[in-house]
Amino acid sequence: MDFQALHLQPQKQQSVIQVKDKSFRVYIPQDEISAAIKRISAELMQEYKGKDPLFLCVLNGAFMFCSDLMKQFSGPAEIGFIKASSYVGMATTGKVAFQEAGTLNVSGRDVIIVEDIVDTGNTLLALREHLMQLKPQSIKVCTLLFKKEAYQQSLPIDYVCFETENKFLLGYGLDYDGYGRNLPEVYILND
Numbered sequence: 001m002d003f004q005a006l007h008l009q010p011q012k013q014q015s016v017i018q019v020k021d022k023s024f025r026v027y028i029p030q031d032e033i034s035a036a037i038k039r040i041s042a043e044l045m046q047e048y049k050g051k052d053p054l055f056l057c058v059l060n061g062a063f064m065f066c067s068d069l070m071k072q073f074s075g076p077a078e079i080g081f082i083k084a085s086s087y088v089g090m091a092t093t094g095k096v097a098f099q100e101a102g103t104l105n106v107s108g109r110d111v112i113i114v115e116d117i118v119d120t121g122n123t124l125l126a127l128r129e130h131l132m133q134l135k136p137q138s139i140k141v142c143t144l145l146f147k148k149e150a151y152q153q154s155l156p157i158d159y160v161c162f163e164t165e166n167k168f169l170l171g172y173g174l175d176y177d178g179y180g181r182n183l184p185e186v187y188i189l190n191d
């Protein structure tokens, strides 16, 4: 097994980890992630007071963020899941396919797209176009990470926990070839 973080407890404390052929170091520790999520969920509760939003968790990467975000959101809300596939290894393929998990009742709803990371924005734009056909009342975007320098779209990102460097990130839902999603902090590729 070449993924050291699978040997859980002791490795979780390490600030540098190896996943397959790459080395990563801690970039955003757990306490900073929690604090940012509290801040964003407070904003969301303010914005969606008296509404019944649909959190749309973009799988696979956003599962951990969406879970922690929703735990902080009190008030009526639903969750839906949609799978976006666009990324192989470290290079974006440009094409995005969506697969809904169960029935998504988007029509007339206030939708909050929950993303792990917005990079070029291609996934987000394609998802927005896909959702618009389902006639939502509104669509807003909430992301844990935003690579502002890499962003190629004009669509505003409404809620951002962290603007990051334009480097490959891992952990807290984000993977490198399927691994690293279970790490509780966000890591960055070592040069």
Ligand code: IMP
Binding pocket: 061, 086, 087, 092, 115, 116, 117, 118, 119, 120, 121, 122, 123, 124, 167, 168, 169, 170, 174, 175, 176
């Ligand atoms: P975009 O379409 O270029 O914005 O890329 C969006 C998707 O690519 C994200 O939802 C992630 O699944 C993946 N992705 C982008 N950057 C990274 C990264 O640094 N690490 C891991 N996955 C990434």
Ligand code: MG
Binding pocket: 058, 059, 060, 061, 062, 115, 116, 117
């Ligand atoms: Mg994603």
